[in-house]
Amino acid sequence: MSLPILSLLIGLPFVAAVIMALLPRGNPSLLKGWALAAVALEFLLSLYLLFNLDHDTSAMQFVENYAWIPQFGISYTVGVDGLSFWLVLLTTFLMLIAIPASFSEINERLKEYFIYFFILEAAMLGVFMALDVFLFYVFWEFSLIPMALIIGIWGHERRIYAAIKFVLFTMSGSLLMLVAILALYFVTGARTFNLLELQKMVTPASIQPWLFAAFALAFAIKVPMFPLHTWLPDAHVQAPTAGSIILAGVLLKLGAYGFIRYNLTLFPEASREFAPVLIVLAIIGIIYGAMVAAIQKDLKSLVAYSSVSHMGFIILGIFVFSQQAMSGAVLQMVNHGLSTGALFLIVGWLYQRRHSRLIADFGGLQKVIPTLSFFFLLVMFSSMGLPGLNGFIGEFLILLGAWETNPAYTVLAALGVILAAIYLLWAYQRVMHGPVTNDANKKLPDLNRREFILALALAAFIVLLGFFPNIVLDPMQASITELLNQTTVAGLLK
């Protein structure tokens, strides 16, 4: 029997949480040390996937399968393919950034804080790895509680409101998904919750649109797609920095991943049928998110709205059903995790130094904190899709793939790229350029060593993926070909 790597990845954070609970409360550096060691260990463990994944197959790999509730065909089945393992790596990497990023920001109730993050990590990894719909739902729902607590306990002024809104929005989608999962089990006659078995079934055409809609609603809220995005700015602005990094970097990807893994493969006809609706909403999201981002006075909500816009690209890439666009969408999921995570990190640093997120409070910082400004600029370039950095390839592939389906999609979505350049550069100009008008800004410290290492790590990947996107794209090609095959007519007749 081979190494149960995926269970180890899910289990390690739980073990880390238990050990954290046993450590003495009064020794913050010990708690921080263990937290960092645990997420570092987890990241190293996840690299095992990178080196052992077979690039030439679309099949699920590292699969583990244990009966859980056999009476109902529920099993603990996990596995990854060339597509989902990137999201696993993204999760473990961003956790490695998020944990040390909170060392100077969080001083109260540290133990609880790290425990919630560990549980959150396990739940998110579970969502990406689950191959049993019941198991998936359990992880999906369970990821809500730690995130809500992180926002609600360590967030800013309106944290409780934001936490409740986050939970209620997500739940309203996922509870209907629960009914759809049950319908999948009973109505299709599959009598199993195993995803791979369910994919072989043909869902009756009469109920497919309903089931598709129920799943899509849950995922669209999570992504979030226009007009279901209103929880996101609240949650992001109120969350502590590390919470925002994980929220934007990983949690939003849960929704996009759900579309790919569940909607496309379980309801292929309905996916085709509803694709135009989702594409139009995605494009509205791209443009609307960008326009609203442009007028924000608060840096953090600017980044939050930019997420709405960027996630629109990913949905567009998924629902035009082309190899390029789908590859671009998955690549962009990784890219968005890196660049938006980095943006939240840097905005968090600015807030820590200045206790303000308002753009108007800054100005001329380039002279005061040059290193921070440099990384800020680099990350913004990455976010707006400058060639040579990671964001470019992803967006380009999506736009290219969309052109085949309908050139209008590309033209409209490209507006979003332009708008992104406007709101990001304009924000940068107001924060970093010009004279230092506010005395409070004159003595700001530049990045310390810990912060520099974090920024450098993110920047390294941003540049690396900009030049060598094939690192990410290659392993997923087989899976994407198979995925698209399943949604074509030929695939349906198999």
Added chain:
Amino acid sequence: MPLTIPEINLIPLLPAIIPALTAMVVMLADVLLPGKNKSWLAVVALAGLAIAALQTFSLYGTDATAFNESITTGPLAVGVCLVVLMAAFITVLLSIDYLNARNLDSGEYLALLLGATSGMLLMALANDLIVIFLGLELFSLPLYVLCAFWRTNNLSLEAGIKYFLLGSFSSAFFLYGIALIYGATASTNLSAIATTANAATNPLFIMGVALLLVGFGFKVGLVPFQWWMPDVYEGAPTPITGFMSVATKAAAFAALFRTFLVAIPPGTLDWQFVMALLAVVTMTVGNIAALTQTNIKRMLAYSSIAHAGYILIALVAGGEAGAEAALFYLAAYAVMNLAAFGAVLALGHGERERLTMSELAGAAQVKPWAAAALAISLLSLSGFPPFAGFVAKFFVFGTAVNSGYTWLAVVGALNSLVSVYYYLGPVIRMYMSPPAEDWKQEAVSRIPAALAFAVIVAVVLTVGMGFFPGGVIQFAQAAGR
């Protein structure tokens, strides 16, 4: 017609007899043995309950009947008996320090509690309307007294009087229903009623069934028979509220299921639609009313109404699967609700109970374990995985979808969403608000051992049934057959 004396076989009735005997032992020991502190009587009660549980477990799978088929040990009956016994066991543990802190007499209390348990077990085992009624009265009368047991507390007295008056009223309805059904079918035995030809078209019979439903509806808290619940639940001693909410529900639902699934042959009387409406109204009213509550006992009372609605979905779905789902739900509800009440007790100190939302503020920092227990039980009640409440809902909604009542599952799911809001309220207060000033005294006090043990057991079961529901499901599946 010559009167035939049925064969006397007491074994199937032992689950109900053992607690009754224990009640007498406790009562006598209380009077005859000296000493001021009678806390040790609880050990006697616990031992009696444990023996009863073992005996009940040995009945599992026997499927026997006794006393002319008026008693049955079908798996549903046995399952519910175990749920009731477990609830009673945990309640005794919760009560010991509650009674001591208020200088209440534990002998009487325990005897009444055991008496009520015995009645509930009788009701769960009954296959005859008269026996159901006997059980109903046998558990109701002690409960009326227990609600008013904190004699110096006005709310408790009010609860007792209110429950007594309305409860007697509902019993009368129930009895009237039995009379009408007897008039229509010449029998009170559920299996015999089922074989009476054309009963379902007889208006007397339909009236009778409707009146029975009123009686059951009152006990389990279906809308529109739920008015007594908030006041009674708020006023009754907290362990009794916990006990009533889960054990009464389990026993009454067992009888309700048996009445509708055994006595009325499928396809003769179209009660499913009425029941579906009742389920919808019950869930919705319960959940919406719970939204505005600031007292956690009242909130749990309204939520208890909502849970009765979810269980009713299983009845509408019907058949084996419905009975299985209902049994699992009752078991899950028992452990998580008792965990919630236990945690509320653990957050208190001496005679002081922290019941309002503002009193709970910051509890996570002062009493982290009690707060965690309350948080887990509330999350489970709202249906978050991986706790028992989630699996229970999954199970119930599943049977609804399977029987073509997908719309009912959707209504149930939307109702769960509403419930998330109020269940999260105390969690948010406890975890996200700064601690109130008046926590100082509690901060140094330890949670009494019996109470802590009971809460731990309930929480472990809540989590365990969520992670590993297989065993309980297997048991419940047998119950459906």
